[in-house]
Structure formats: C-alpha cells, structure tokens
Amino acid sequence: ELMIEATFGLGELLVQGEITPDNFLVSKKDLEILSSDIQVKEKKLVYRDGKNMEIELSEEEGRRRTLTEEQIKELAVLGMKIEGHYSKPQDIEWAREAGKFYILQARPITTLQT
Numbered sequence: 001e002l003m004i005e006a007t008f009g010l011g012e013l014l015v016q017g018e019i020t021p022d023n024f025l026v027s028k029k030d031l032e033i034l035s036s037d038i039q040v041k042e043k044k045l046v047y048r049d050g051k052n053m054e055i056e057l058s059e060e061e062g063r064r065r066t067l068t069e070e071q072i073k074e075l076a077v078l079g080m081k082i083e084g085h086y087s088k089p090q091d092i093e094w095a096r097e098a099g100k101f102y103i104l105q106a107r108p109i110t111t112l113q114t
Helices: 059-063 069-086
Strands: 002-006 022-026 033-037 043-048 051-056 090-097 100-108
Touching: 002 069, 022 069, 033 069, 069 090, 069 100
Parallel strands: none
Antiparallel strands: 002 022, 022 033, 043 051, 090 100
C-alpha cells in the first residue's frame, strides 16, 4: 500500500502542521483506492507578487477533494516508479501545476512499522 497526502496550494502549511491534508490509501497491487479521507481545508498558501500569502478558503472550497481518482492513480504510479528506482519505500514531495505532476524531492522512509 502507499499513502498520498494532498492539500491546496503550496505544501508548507502541511509541513508545519497547520493544515490536515486529504489522505488516500492506494493498493500497489492493482491501484485500487482503499480509502479516501477528505478533510476541511481552512486555508491555502500561494505564491503571489514575490511572496507567499495565506488565502482563507470558504467552507465549500475547503471541503472539495484535492485529487480526482485518476490523479490519485497517476501519482501512485509515479510513486511506485520512484520506489522501484531506489529499491526502498520513499517519502516523496510533489506538486501539480497546469495538469502535470512534478516531483520535488524523494527520501527514504525510515520509520516504517511492519
């Protein structure tokens, strides 16, 4: 299985623990989405006019899911390719812009429990 966490805007609010992301659990075997936990995101961080700005989201915006089923599966495939390249599970930071995923960073997961 692999886990995908997603929020709107830049990921810094997620990294700082200021926002709870949507969470998707995906089977590596067949890309079945085993669970989707959609959170209410109260704000997002965007880059405008040379600086990061926090934008408050309406309740309707904040309740929207961050990724479609197709996007979740596409990201899962990318994650499995990266894991295969390094031959071990990876913590991968990613972004999506203009309909395309970008991998920002990958590092080994060292805290896995079996």
